Amino acid sequence: MNVIMFYILAAVILVCSVLTVTSRKILRAATYLMFVLIATAGLYFLLQVNFLAAVQLMVYAGGIVVLIIFSVLLTSHIEHQFELAAPSKSIPAALAAIAGAAICIASILQFDFTSRLAEQTTSPDIRQFGHAFLNYGDGGYVLPFEVISILLLAAMVAAIMIAKKNKQ
Amino acid sequence: MIQGIELQHILIITTLMFFVGVYGFLVRRNLITILMASELILNSVGINFVVFNKYLYPTAMQGYMFTIFIIAIAAAEAAVAIAIIINVYRRYKTINVENVSEMKY
Numbered sequence: 001m002n003v004i005m006f007y008i009l010a011a012v013i014l015v016c017s018v019l020t021v022t023s024r025k026i027l028r029a030a031t032y033l034m035f036v037l038i039a040t041a042g043l044y045f046l047l048q049v050n051f052l053a054a055v056q057l058m059v060y061a062g063g064i065v066v067l068i069i070f071s072v073l074l075t076s077h078i079e080h081q082f083e084l085a086a087p088s089k090s091i092p093a094a095l096a097a098i099a100g101a102a103i104c105i106a107s108i109l110q111f112d113f114t115s116r117l118a119e120q121t122t123s124p125d126i127r128q129f130g131h132a133f134l135n136y137g138d139g140g141y142v143l144p145f146e147v148i149s150i151l152l153l154a155a156m157v158a159a160i161m162i163a164k165k166n167k168q
Numbered sequence: 169m170i171q172g173i174e175l176q177h178i179l180i181i182t183t184l185m186f187f188v189g190v191y192g193f194l195v196r197r198n199l200i201t202i203l204m205a206s207e208l209i210l211n212s213v214g215i216n217f218v219v220f221n222k223y224l225y226p227t228a229m230q231g232y233m234f235t236i237f238i239i240a241i242a243a244a245e246a247a248v249a250i251a252i253i254i255n256v257y258r259r260y261k262t263i264n265v266e267n268v269s270e271m272k273y
Contacts, residue, residue: 003172010181017185017208021192026201033204036185040211043178046170047222052232056214059239064207064246071250072200075257085195093194101187105180113175113223120226129236132229141233148240155244159251 006046012039024081026072034065048123175223178215185212199253199263203246210242 016035023029037060044053084090136142185208192205214235221231257263 002170006170006173006177010177013181014184014188017188020208021188021196021201021205026198029201029204033207036208037211040215043215044218047218049218049222049232052218052235055236055239059243060207060211063243067246067250068200068204068207071253074254075200075263076198082198085197090195093191096194097187097191100190101183104183104187108176108179108183116224117175118224118226122226124229124232128229129232132233139229144233144237148237152240152244155248159247162248163251163254 002046006043009039009042009046012036013043024084025078026076026080026082027069027078030065030069030072033068034061037061037065051124051126051129175219178219182212182215182219185215197264197266199256199265199268200250202265203249203253207242207246210238214238 013036016032016039019032020029020036023032037056041053041056041061044050044056085093132139133141133145189205189208189212192208193202196202196205217231217234217238221228225231253263256268260268262268
């Protein structure tokens, strides 16, 4: 059951990510991106990291995709189709991507992961995440947690400042 | 860990997703689609962190934490990038990267 589910999710991720970068209508590309992100959340559920799957669904599929769709609606005509990329640009890009993927997959297949696999004991629940976030001892993340909250505040202020109309 | 699925299979899928994102980043000419391609790249890296953590070090938390921070930074990045894109659209009436070249020199 898990195996079938995993391969369905993998197929959704691969097909929709290819469609995201090749679709000629921008709103469709955004929708395919949303499918990729939701399938990723499904993968996290399958790995039994439930908190992370919930974060992925809320922030990525709920927040970022909505933001992208809003900006698409503000800046583009829905019916507008991109012209296909010129072969002189798309072929070198495709070659670079294929070469990089080939090198990475070759090294993944060569490396001996099976001897390093650890025995599965527990899956992290939300309580462990909370303890790790606010722990300032060993293995605690309170400093990055605070830094990222400052970063989010700064990003929010910056976004408002940049997108604000100039009063002249 | 997913019963019956090897680590390599997930890594191959995330690798393909990463390089599809790289291809889109190189080929696309619209700023928003470039942003979408970079989201694909970030997302595949996040899956990699979780999978390594889950399969190789199940008692540790570092991989999950990295993924949470990646998601948060992606959210901040998308917000600022879209604000900039809207501002560019307001000034140039286009978000095609070839037509927005005033700051190039």
